[in-house]
Amino acid sequence: MKTVACVVQDGFAPFEFGVACEAFGLDRSNDGVPNFDFRVVAPEVGVVSSKMGFSLNVDNDLAFAYEADLVVFCPIPHEYWERIDPRLMDLARHAAARGAWVLSVCSGSFILAAAGVLDGRRATTHWMYADRMAAMYPEVSVDPDVLFVQDGRIITSAGTAAGIDACLHLLRQEIGAELTNRIARRMVVPPQRDGGQAQFIDRPIPPAASDSLSAVADWAIENLRDDIGVEQLAARALMSPRTFARRFKADFGATPAAWLGRQRILHAQRMLERTDLPLEHIAAECGFGSAAVLRQNFARVLGMAPTAYRARFSCVDEEPAA
Structure with missing residues (x-):
């Protein structure tokens, strides 16, 4: 364009x-x-x-x-x-x-x-x-x-x-x-903004109504490579899994599993744009386990293969932003 x-x-x-x-x-x-x-x-x-x-x-x-x-x-x-x-x-x-x-x-x-x-x-x-x-x-x-x-x-x-x-x-x-x-x-605006049933909009972390949930979300993003489940997140929030899932969806507009999946895709996008690391390494860092699982989830959400995304959006050779 x-x-x-x-x-x-x-x-x-x-x-x-x-x-x-x-x-x-x-x-x-x-x-x-x-x-x-x-x-x-x-x-x-x-x-x-x-x-x-x-x-x-x-x-x-x-x-x-x-x-x-x-x-x-x-x-x-x-x-x-x-x-x-x-x-x-x-x-x-x-x-x-x-x-x-x-x-x-x-x-x-x-x-x-x-x-x-x-x-x-x-x-x-x-x-x-x-x-x-x-x-x-x-x-x-x-x-x-x-x-x-x-x-x-x-x-x-x-x-x-x-x-x-x-x-x-x-x-x-x-x-x-x-x-x-x-x-x-x-x-001075967010790159993506949640909007109800908005199509094609990535879901960033919005301000949470609960400080405890905000801290849990921050921890999850820092540990995406691990196998994180609702029970583990709920324990960190000192809630039952059922209460945590209900509170999380109210705060973030998605179930914990859906939110984690989207955060893993966003992290994979950043790594594809900013690094030349192999897909197996990126898959492990993002918590997908294998390149095959990364490809499957990436194509389902974004409609293209990770390699095609990297070829189009890679910033590896660009000067870093000030």
Whole structure:
């Protein structure tokens, strides 16, 4: 991915527009992050008014977007939902047909739905608008309970800050976890954020409601190579296994076994990105026991083999981050 077009029209939302600019438009070459040819585009060159009493002077029409590797559709005001600009619908259809990445933030998904590119797909939008979208576009499977949904190369995000999650998710696929984490640190946000039934979102450790569970989680991460069970974790928390499992799921949004499995995958990703250690060694360090078990779990969660992930996202030859 080298070129990014951010589509705006009258009534654009400044925050969501800023998310796209922050994620794809800033020069972060000093952090080792590749730059994108990022351009703001509109149906017509000239002044585009925001919802907040200021305007942008947009220098690019939609021509650049027809060739861009990623086309981002910013939110549109609700008064436009029944009369989407045909030029934007044509652009969405063309981008989807040629296999470009397509990303909508918040109500920008109404453009994609009107264009028909979400027909037969799962998608999301701001939870306040989900029922309206489902009623207007019954061919779209609208999920109001997620931060974002990826279906093929089309990503739709929920409202406002969920656009950050969607952008970071896309960047993780294109430039790898290490560089995406650098971007997230610069943005002062977590690289991945839990979100109910959110699809394709890694589960970091959230702040725990109980100090004892937080300490147990920290200990588990430091000892992933060991055979850790619920009974052992519960004993460290001074709880019965049943009580511990219930409390853990309430705090972390997953069963202890599912959470441990995800942490092992995340550790394997980091080792594949940052080291050239053999798979057997990584499997042992992450608690999978053998390379075969690592491959099986890695492919099930991430949809690719560990060697393919390393080939794409390895940072071994890069300068370490300051």
